[in-house]
Amino acid sequence: MAFLEIDDVHKSYGSFQVLRGVSLEVNKHEVVCLIGASGSGKSTLLRTINALEPISAGRIKVDGDVVTGPGVDVNRLRRNVGMVFQSYNLFPHMSVLQNVTLAPTKVGGVGRAEAEERALELLERVGMRDKAGSYPDALSGGQQQRVAIVRALATSPQVLLLDEITAALDPELVGDVLGIVRELAADGLTMLLATHEMGFAREVASQVCFLHQGSILERGSAEQIFEDPQEERTRQFLGRVLASGRL
Amino acid sequence: MGVQTAEASELRVGPPPTPPGRVTGLMVVAGAAALLAALAAHRAIVAVVGLAEDRTAPLVAIEWVVTLVALVPVVPVVAAALRARSRGRHLAAGDLVAARSEAAAGRERASIALGWALAVLLMAALLGFVAANDGAVAHTFLKWEFIQSTWRPVAEGFWINIQVSVGAEVLVLVLGLVVAIMRLVGGPAGRPLRWLSTAYVDIFRAIPSIIVLYLVGFGLALAEVPVIKDLTPLWLAIVALTLTYSAYVAEVYRAGIESLHPSQWAAARSLGLSYGMTLRTVIVPQAVRRIVPPLLNDFVGLQKDTALIGVMGVADAFTRAQLESSDVFNLTPVIVVAVLFVIITIPQARFVDRMIAREQRKSGRA
Ligand SMILES: Nc1ncnc2c1ncn2[C@@H]1O[C@H](COP(=O)(O)OP(=O)(O)O)[C@@H](O)[C@H]1O
Ligand SMILES: [Mg+2]
Numbered sequence: 080m081a082f083l084e085i086d087d088v089h090k091s092y093g094s095f096q097v098l099r100g101v102s103l104e105v106n107k108h109e110v111v112c113l114i115g116a117s118g119s120g121k122s123t124l125l126r127t128i129n130a131l132e133p134i135s136a137g138r139i140k141v142d143g144d145v146v147t148g149p150g151v152d153v154n155r156l157r158r159n160v161g162m163v164f165q166s167y168n169l170f171p172h173m174s175v176l177q178n179v180t181l182a183p184t185k186v187g188g189v190g191r192a193e194a195e196e197r198a199l200e201l202l203e204r205v206g207m208r209d210k211a212g213s214y215p216d217a218l219s220g221g222q223q224q225r226v227a228i229v230r231a232l233a234t235s236p237q238v239l240l241l242d243e244i245t246a247a248l249d250p251e252l253v254g255d256v257l258g259i260v261r262e263l264a265a266d267g268l269t270m271l272l273a274t275h276e277m278g279f280a281r282e283v284a285s286q287v288c289f290l291h292q293g294s295i296l297e298r299g300s301a302e303q304i305f306e307d308p309q310e311e312r313t314r315q316f317l318g319r320v321l322a323s324g325r326l
Numbered sequence: 327m328g329v330q331t332a333e334a335s336e337l338r339v340g341p342p343p344t345p346p347g348r349v350t351g352l353m354v355v356a357g358a359a360a361l362l363a364a365l366a367a368h369r370a371i372v373a374v375v376g377l378a379e380d381r382t383a384p385l386v387a388i389e390w391v392v393t394l395v396a397l398v399p400v401v402p403v404v405a406a407a408l409r410a411r412s413r414g415r416h417l418a419a420g421d422l423v424a425a426r427s428e429a430a431a432g433r434e435r436a437s438i439a440l441g442w443a444l445a446v447l448l449m450a451a452l453l454g455f456v457a458a459n460d461g462a463v464a465h466t467f468l469k470w471e472f473i474q475s476t477w478r479p480v481a482e483g484f485w486i487n488i489q490v491s492v493g494a495e496v497l498v499l500v501l502g503l504v505v506a507i508m509r510l511v512g513g514p515a516g517r518p519l520r521w522l523s524t525a526y527v528d529i530f531r532a533i534p535s536i537i538v539l540y541l542v543g544f545g546l547a548l549a550e551v552p553v554i555k556d557l558t559p560l561w562l563a564i565v566a567l568t569l570t571y572s573a574y575v576a577e578v579y580r581a582g583i584e585s586l587h588p589s590q591w592a593a594a595r596s597l598g599l600s601y602g603m604t605l606r607t608v609i610v611p612q613a614v615r616r617i618v619p620p621l622l623n624d625f626v627g628l629q630k631d632t633a634l635i636g637v638m639g640v641a642d643a644f645t646r647a648q649l650e651s652s653d654v655f656n657l658t659p660v661i662v663v664a665v666l667f668v669i670i671t672i673p674q675a676r677f678v679d680r681m682i683a684r685e686q687r688k689s690g691r692a
Binding site: 126129131153154155156157158161162164166168169170171172181182185186187230231234 | 589590592593594595596597598599600603607608611612615
């Protein structure tokens with residue numbers, strides 16, 4: 080049984096179908112990359128997994144437990160499923176350390192001292208320990224995103240959802256952030272990432288899924304998808320990405 | 327190089343270079359305005375001083391000082407004239423760039439003179455009004471002996487206004503937030519709460535506060551409502567103003583909360599924080615910063631409305647001033663109240679200005 084099971088998930092806004100029957104299985108320690116044009120439903124798919132978006136039909140299981148439908152403790156689910164956003168979304172009125180320790184202390188039942196110690200350890204790993212007392216608006220985009228990753232890791236989630244986390248960064252800052260994700264992958268953290276960084280996807284992904292208009296049109300190993308795509312749409316998409324110099 | 331220049335001038339097809347602006351016209355207008363304003367100010371101050379029984383030396387000195395100050399706008403006019411001359415010299419020497427910059431500086435000086443002359447003229451008009459009708463205005467509103475004899479009871483009354491203001495403001499901060507959050511509760515379970523909150527805001531924003539004061543002051547006491555019937559009139563005034571202003575402040579809170587980007591909600595909820603926890607630790611603390619300016623605006627309104635609590639029999643500053651005024655057939659005591667309100671409001675207005683400027687600097691950087 081896979082660690083994360085997404086089974087025929089549908090999602091509509093009004094009459095507009097954003098997800099049309101997506102199924103996906105992710106095993107523990109796997110890194111799955113979602114690629115696809117803007118608007119193909121990557122963000123929406125990620126947000127259904129931690130219940131930020133309710134689904135219209137289908138079922139999602141995390142670690143064998145159904146997490147969709149009424150009566151699910153979404154707050155507990157979300158401590159298990161971390162998320163990092165494209166626009167970082169740090170809390171601007173809190174210092175870096177407060178951002179990171181908020182969830183562990185308020186909902187994780189961890190004492191302040193212990194939470195801070197762990198936060199500083201994690202910040203150290205991403206080279207942000209000396210900024211622990213800074214406020215987000217004093218940090219560069221890359222630094223903010225590194226803090227956002229640490230914030231998501233602070234509740235010790237079993238899966239991490241990363242939604243185009245380098246898309247808003249200046250090119251020279253992308254490398255640092257991707258380096259951290261690479262390390263997390265090497266540590267065996269299960270991750271689902273929507274990305275436009277094809278080179279990176281090829282390097283870390285155990286599985287690549289190409290989304291087109293709300294369904295997974297093609298999936299396979301990175302090698303299969305990038306070297307020998309079967310679908311015409313996939314080829315077109317990769318061609319466009321190649322032309323823009325991102326492969 | 328020489329060839330290039332020749333080429334450049336031959337190839338030139340655009341409009342000719344900008345000529346320097348004109349200074350003289352604006353300068354003459356500004357000069358005339360400055361002199362006219364100074365003359366008006368002089369006549370006004372002479373009229374005001376003339377109201378005194380005898381022209382003592384200090385009064386004559388005041389006349390002189392005011393007239394001299396009123397002449398200050400002439401200074402930039404002179405500066406403009408100097409720039410105008412230097413503009414002409416540069417133009418004659420063919421230095422277009424220098425002439426343009428002198429012209430711009432000259433026009434700026436002339437504009438400054440015009441602005442100040444206008445201000446002097448307005449002040450002169452105000453002085454003239456005070457002295458009008460042989461000083462009747464001044465005598466009715468500003469009589470020194472009545473300021474001396476009535477400021478004490480009026481100031482004591484003002485202490486009541488301040489107590490009511492502060493008491494109501496503290497309660498409004500709490501009740502307003504409760505009403506705002508009721509409005510934001512989601513789901514079918516929250517519907518009655520949302521409905522109640524909307525009805526409350528609609529009703530209490532519609533009723534003039536003087537009517538609420540009247541109804542609370544007399545109605546609740548008449549109906550012998552338990553607890554409330556034992557409240558002092560001062561507390562009843564606080565209750566009435568709290569009811570009215572919580573409706574305004576609830577809307578201020580709601581606007582502040584809704585002005586936050588949904589991504590802040592998403593980030594907090596994605597960490598496993600509950601709705602209430604998100605509101606408390608992430609949303610409200612950020613909203614509060616943004617709502618301070620509109621909140622203080624409503625507080626100034628509340629403070630002014632404390633002048634209405636006389637209708638429920640509380641002897642506030644305005645009530646006492648009215649009594650004193652009818653005793654002496656003169657409105658000076660009421661002016662004293664007005665000045666007291668101005669004195670407490672101005673620092674708050676400056677504080678709001680500074681907060682807004684700070685927020686703008688912040689968002690400018692982001
Ligand atoms: N809240 C919403 N209301 C209506 N339509 C939405 C909403 N959020 C996303 N969509 C639409 O759903 C589609 C998929 O969006 P998204 O998941 O953000 O795509 P991607 O992340 O692949 O760019 C887009 O067409 C978008 O316009
Ligand atoms: Mg997206």
